[in-house]
Amino acid sequence: MGASVGVGALVVGTSLLLVFALAVQTLDNRLDTSLEIIDDAGDPLPSFQIDDATLWEGAVLSISVNSNGSGYVDGTLIATGAGSGFSGTFTVDAAGGIDTVTITNRGNYSSPPTISVDASGQSPTSTATLSSTTGNHIYANLTNTGSVTLPLREVWLFLDGGTSQTPTNLGSAYTPTISSTNWYPGETISLDWSENGPTSYTRISMTAGGLTAAHTLE
Structure with a gap:
């Protein structure tokens, strides 16, 4: 009988220790979570x-070179159409054909403007043709x-x-x-x-x- 009581007391004691350990672990977890929340709350917010x-709803978004032409030197582009503000430049290849174009100001137009080469200082042997697209x-x-x-x-x-x-x-x-x-x-x-x-x-x-x-x- 005494042995049974002793074993029972041991089981109860062990159970209480387990419950106590679980309670301590739960408190530790809650404390860690609370500290994380406090740390997060201390972080500065963006401003x-x-x-x-x-x-601009009619800005010139892109220019396509449909025909390179020949005999050009590096120069500038102009736009003709219902609107204003466009400017651009171009470079040429070894044959004087338009190779690359760069939009420096997009301007604002009610429809895609006609893009052409500023004739100042140019003596092309064949004419380049270009086109544009407009949008927001x-x-x-x-x-x-x-x-x-x-x-x-x-x-x-x-x-x-x-x-x-x-x-x-x-x-x-x-x-x-x-x-x-x-x-x-x-x-x-x-x-x-x-x-x-x-x-x-x-x-x-x-x-x-x-x-x-x-x-x-x-």
Whole structure:
């Protein structure tokens, strides 16, 4: 009988120790979780703003060289059409044919303008022909006003208007002048973004780390 009581007491004691150990482990886990929450709460939140934003619905987005021509020297391009503001340059190959074109200002046109070579200083032996496409282009200045460095690909851009637009990360829409994948505190970046969607947009929004900023497109 005494042995049975002793064994029973041992079992009860062991069970109580197990319950106590589990309780301590649970408290430790809750304490760790609470400390993590406190640590997270102490992290600074991102802060940024869209300083200005302009939409040109008839910007020249691309130029195609349909016929290279010959006898040209490196020069400039001009646009003729209902609108203004375009400028561009071109380089030539060994035969004087137009090889590459660069858009330096997109301008804004109601329909694709006619692109041609500025004749100043040119004596071509055969004429080059070019064509253009137009569409939506957004110019905006964005400032990181906080103390958090934001990876460009973790900042998302949205456009709204006639139809919703798939979000685009800033790393895809913005090409920095220096090799960097981050948006640093105090830095203002100039967004030069061709978004040739099916509609006219009215507002641009930007979100990262739970913060959203928006600006009307002018």
